[in-house]
Amino acid sequence: MNLAMAVVIVQIAMLLALPPFIIGLIRKVKARLQCRRGASVLQPYADLAKLFKKQPVVSSTTSWIFTATPYIVFSSTLAAGLLVPIFVSQNPFNFAGNVIALVYLLALGTFFLILAGLDAGSAFGGMGSSREAIVATLAEPAMMLSIFAIALTAGSTNLSTIVHKTALMEGIITAPPPHLMALVAFFVVALAETGRVPVDNPATHLELTMIHEAMLLEYSGRYLALLEWAAGIKLLVFLSVIANVFAPWGIATSVTPAKVAVGMVVYVVKVSALALLIGVIESMFAKLRLFRVPELLGAAFILSLLALVFFYTLRG
Amino acid sequence: MSTLLVLLLSCYIAGSVLPLCVPHNSRAQNLLAHGLAGAASLLGIGLGLCGLVASKPLTLSLPSSIPHLEFAFRLDALAAFFILTISLVGLAVSVYAFGYVTKFYGRTSIGVLGALFNGFLLSMTLVVLADNGFFFLIVWELMSLLSYFLVVTEHEKPDVRYAGFFYLIMTHIGMACIILTFLVFFQDTHSFAFSSFRSPDTPLSEGLHTLVFFTVLIGFGTKVGIVPLHVWLPYAHPAAPSHVSALMSGVMIKMGIYGMVRVYFDLLGGQFPWWWGFIILLVGAVSALLGVMYALMQHDLKSLLGFHSVENIGIILLGIGAGMVFHTYGLNEVAALGLLAALYHTINHAAFKALLFMGAGSLLFATHTRNIEEYGGLLRRMPWTGFFFLIGALSIAALPPTNGFVSEWLIFQSLFLSFQLPSLFLKLMLPIAAAMLALTGALALVCFAKAFGISFLAQPRSLHARRAVEVPLSMRAGMGTLALLCVVLGLGPMLVVPLLDRITGPFTGAAISAQVLALDGWALAPVKVEFSSISTPVLGAMLMALGALGLLLAVIMGGPLTKRYYKTWACGLNLSPRMEYTATGFVQPIKRVFETIYQPTVKLETEFLEESKYFIKHRRFEFHIEPVFEKYLYTPIVTYCLAAADRFRIIQAGSLHLYLAYIFVTLVVLLLFAV
DSSP: OHHHHHHHHHHHHHHHHHHHHHHHHHHHHHHHHTTOOOOOTTHHHHHHHHHHHSOOEEETTOOHHHHHHHHHHHHHHHHHHHTSOSSBSSOTTGGGOOHHHHHHHHHHHHHHHHHHHHHTOOHHHHHHHHHHHHHHHHHHHHHHHHHHHHHHHHTOOOHHHHHHHHHHTOSOOOOHHHHHHHHHHHHHHHHHHTTOTTTOOTTOOOTTTOSHHHHTTTOOHHHHHHHHHHHHHHHHHHHHHHHHHHOOTTSBSSOOHHHHHHHHHHHHHHHHHHHHHHHHHHHHSOOOOGGGHHHHHHHHHHHHHHHHHHHHHHTO | OHHHHHHHHHHHHHHHHHHHHSOSOHHHHHHHHHHHHHHHHHHHHHHHHHHHHOSSOEEEEEEOSSTTOEEEEEEOHHHHHHHHHHHHHHHHHHHHHHHHGGGGTTTSOHHHHHHHHHHHHHHHHHHHHBOBHHHHHHHHHHHHHHHHHHHGGGTTSHHHHHHHHHHHHHHHHHHHHHHHHHHHHHHHHSOOBHHHHHSOSSOOOHHHHHHHHHHHHHHHHHHHTOTTTTTTHHHHHHHSOHHHHHHIIIIITHHHHHHHHIIIIIISTTOOOHHHHHHHHHHHHHHHHHHHHHHHTOOBHHHHHHHHHHHHHHHHHHHHHHHHHHHHTTOHHHHHHHHHHHHHHHHHHHHHHHHHHHHHHHHHHHHSOOBGGGOOSHHHHSHHHHHHHHHHHHHHTTOTTSHHHHHHHHHHHHHHGGGGOSOHHHHHHHHHHHHHHHHHHHHHHHHHHHHHHHHHSSSOSSHHHHTOOOOOHHHHHHHHHHHHHHHHHHHOHHHHHHHHHHHHHHHHTOOOHHHHEEGGGTEEOOSSTTTOOBOHHHHHHHHHHHHHHHHHHHHHHHOSOOOEEEOOOOTTSOOOGGGSOOHHHHTHHHHHHTHHHHOEEEEEEEEEOSSOTTSEEEEEEEEEEOOHHIIIIIHHHHHHHHHHHHHHGGGOOOOHHHHHHHHHHHHHHHHHHHO
16 A cells, blocks of 8 residues: 555656656757757756746636636646556556546546636637647547557556556557557647647747647746646656557566666656657648648548557457 | 325326416415425435335336226336436426526416426326336327427417427327337237236237337437437427426436337347347437537527537437447346446436536526527626536536546447457447547537637626626526536446446346446446446545645745736737637637538628728628538428328318218228228
């Protein structure tokens, strides 16, 4: 019991501590690829600390939804993170929710963000909410099918069970082609859900293109800090799912000091590598027009459907 | 238990008669009618719970002088569950109605309205209790007619009359199919008793068996509003007074679900080929997706909710369909799971949909309009209504840890467990249905973000909204009851699952409550513990704790939690409600992406100043989506019927002698047949 408590506390600490680093790393990679020196990878930590110290200005047209949303988004994203095995494959909260619960916890945050975007009464917030709505909607079926295609191999939709079984290579039905297709589909969904290029550009504040940033436009001070932090945690959650479900090797399959230490180091390396990849993708591709996004997510859906077909046919 | 039943029925009967006897005192009539309905509902909750835990069904029978008709009552677990659903919603709606009908004082007779309300609840209770086909048909028709009268309460408005007429026609098409179903059974068993249907001497021939499937699907399908038989629903639900809409959408359409489960699993004993389940699944997926898509384009709050009923019925049918498919392949535990999930969603939908309709009624009460483009900023003016509506919205969008999430999650699991099926086709179709359900869920989230965000947030968009005040206490109490029920059903699945298991156990032959409730009931784990599990109480606690952590972090890192209020930045202009995003604008991207389904027509008329075409004097924007089913399915049928009626007009010459001749000829023909 105490061990489980310790694992949960360390996991919360890592979920809180890592996101600014990941964001900083992506920015650094982009800067380097653009031949700039870029800010330090630790800059996002300083940004967060600064935002927390500032007094927030709240629009006088808003209701309690506006001020409650940052806390709800923060807690729902963090709760989703607790359902993902990070450095220990047997997550203590495995029983509390499977991958569908994870998807719907993130949806809870999205719901309140959409509301908050509408609350201030400016057109920008509504624009962001409306766009976020269509992206989130179209990502959902692809996400569900790709997750299911992965879940089939381990015979479970509980993330910890999938990761644990895959790490130990027991009770797994290996079928690399469907696995790979599901991975690509899930990666596309992850880019869309976390507001990265080519779906959204987190670096822009241009009303014609912004999605996530438009919903946060009226926020300032600690509210903005919490929301930025939550956005980082959401990215980390998706990266953790990709890293641990598709390549669980190195994760601690039992809680011994040595294995846990290795697990932590390997985890940080894995998500950093994925952050590098995202940085490269963001530098290589332009943002898609909003009405081209359905094609991208449609392709992800078809890929995950194919993964399912292949899975069943390859097994005969 | 039989005393409870008799008391319950007499309460409703008193409620349908006494208000008519109190002359010209709206307040007394109101108090009497809704007080009796509330009392009867309390008795109903007791009866439902007793019936669910009872070891064997309660039967009661009164003979009649009409051949084959017997007033037979039977309270088994399925009936008890539906009585519980009717009564829980009935109680909340009765409390709510006490405040809501004050709107009609002096405009319509409260006595009649209250009597019809009680009669409607009574007829629904009798529908689930009936154990004789003939008796069932009578009370079913009674239910349809009483709801029709309630729909046309405001019959002075032409659109209400149209909606009522539409409803009357559609419900009778369904009625005809249900009559046909029971006649098929009757010609086989020569009795209308359900017990004889259950164990016929000779089983139905294959053709008749198939016929029963389709007549039941269409007959009860018109009541539940499956696509394409849903067209009446978005007309009738908004036309009725809001407390009646809450009952119709929350409970009455569930009677169709009751009918389907009763016939397929009980009367036919679960004997059916696999494609029955597949068709139900298909109908469910299509209804769910189209229901929510049309709901998104609605800006009349009550029509929007009406379309959402189509969606949720689709979700329930996904559960039933999955259950039927698994049942035919002998996977009894998963079959029980699908059916259990469907019934769970039934009571959940009853709770949150009635809550949302009451919320819509409160907005109508306060602002006198149903158009959400004229709302705005209502959360500050009506904080309680807003809060309860938000709970309803979170539940219908299936967000954790609400009740909608639990039942949709269970349906997802039953669809995912399809990998055990032997047929490759079904193995692929069920996950696709799950993906459709995911899309439906996401669209429902967007729809309720729209409904809540545009109605309750930002600045008021009209004078009506600016002048709105919070509704009376009884209305808030009614909504609060159901909001509480939503929370309880969400956080306490361990209380609900064992009760539902008593229904699905006998039908599918597998009791699964012990398996589903893992960790002393704190987690739900469908059939295989390692396949998946959730725990809404833990998720709820987690959300609270982590929210507190966020607050704590804000204090630690930023010090005291002060804030400053200032107006929203509007590029230097003064912020006005006209700058806000409208509901139409909000869903425009979705309209554009799903253009093939909506087939929108946009009309833009611009009038320029005479001096220069660079200055616009007047601009008018109109957009409509194509009512595909009405245009391509119903209009041709109506046109054909009218044309046929035109032809037959020749025999109606208006001469008395001719009619006498007709009667004579008919008599002769009948006599010839008799010989």
